[in-house]
Amino acid sequence: xxxxxxxxxxxxxxxxxxxxxxxxxxxxxxxxxxxxxxxxxxxxxxxxxxxxxxxxxxxxxxxxxxxxxxxxxxxxxxxxxxxxxxxxxxxxxxxxxxxxxxxxxxxxxxxxxxxxxxxxxxxxxxxxxxxxxxxxxxxxxxxxxxxxxxxxxxxxxxxxxxxxxxxxxxxxxxxxxxxxxxxxxxxxxxxxxxxxxxxxxxxxxxxxxxxxxxxxxxxxxxxxxxxx
Numbered sequence: 494x495x496x497x498x499x500x501x502x503x504x505x506x507x508x509x510x511x512x513x514x515x516x517x518x519x520x521x522x523x524x525x526x527x528x529x530x531x532x533x534x535x536x537x538x539x540x541x542x543x544x545x546x547x548x549x550x551x552x553x554x555x556x557x558x559x560x561x562x563x564x565x566x567x568x569x570x571x572x573x574x575x576x577x578x579x580x581x582x583x584x585x586x587x588x589x590x591x592x593x594x595x596x597x598x599x600x601x602x603x604x605x606x607x608x609x610x611x612x613x614x615x616x617x618x619x620x621x622x623x624x625x626x627x628x629x630x631x632x633x634x635x636x637x638x639x640x641x642x643x644x645x646x647x648x649x650x651x652x653x654x655x656x657x658x659x660x661x662x663x664x665x666x667x668x669x670x671x672x673x674x675x676x677x678x679x680x681x682x683x684x685x686x687x688x689x690x691x692x693x694x695x696x697x698x699x700x701x702x703x704x705x706x707x708x709x710x711x712x713x714x715x716x717x718x719x720x721x
Contacts, residue, residue: 495619499541502591505616506534512614519606520615526597532583533590543578550574632656632699632712638719642685642693647678655702663694663716673702683719690721 496502509530513522553574560570598617601607612618634648634656648656655675659668660683672681686693697715700707 496594496616499537502594503534503537503541505594506530506537506590508614508616510534516606516611516615519608519611520601520604521606522597522601529586529593530597532586533593535582536586537590539579539581546576546578550576627653627701627703627708630701630709632701632709634658634697634699634712634715636697636715636717638717639680640720641682642719642721643680643682644695644697644717644719645678645680646674646697646699648699650677651701653701653703653708654705656699657702657707658697658699660695660697663696668698671700671707673705675702685721692721693719695719 496505513520513527513530516522517527553571557571557573560568564570601615601617602612609618613620630651630653632648634646636644636646639645644660646656646658650656655673656677656679657671657673658679658681659671660681661668669684674681683693683695695717697717699712701709
């Protein structure tokens with residue numbers, strides 16, 4: 494059933510806020526239902542934003558814990574994160590925005606003026622799936638240092654043959670020759686620095702492969718420190 498996650502519900506509530514005034518008569522929506530939708534949307538957006546803030550802070554706290562426990566003795570420990578959880582814009586609203594949405598959905602779909610097209614505009618129906626062209630794919634991977642001047646890259650193939658990776662020294666413009674990887678995770682070795690044992694700061698990006706050809710767009714640039 495659509496929607497079935499908090500993010501999908503927020504998208505549907507946002508679509509109703511934008512389009513329900515247009516289709517109010519067709520689905521017999523009341524002014525109270527429009528008000529409830531808009532206030533639920535504002536509360537859910539704030540709740541999701543606060544969740545993201547808390548998750549980010551949690552990750553930083555764990556990184557600090559790991560640094561305190563077994564970090565590099567030559568590096569300072571980062572300060573604890575500070576963040577503000579904001580109040581809901583409509584605290585008087587009761588819990589259960591998903592239940593209210595489903596109740597409205599059932600009523601709207603029973604209205605004489607309801608159509609599938611209106612349902613899609615109001616976030617009640619899932620739009621037909623559209624096949625993604627390979628040219629639209631954007632490379633994506635997670636990278637981590639393995640030591641010995643190697644890094645690991647993990648990615649999802651998205652139906653393609655593999656991923657091409659390039660790296661460059663941070664602060665330079667020229668990328669190294671592409672390294673094509675057909676399985677994930679992939680282990681990639683970089684050139685050793687002139688100074689023995691030095692850590693190397695590099696930037697990495699990647700692009701999907703179809704056969705031997707690179708397709709789609711390059712990923713965002715990932716920064717990584719690779720150690721001896």
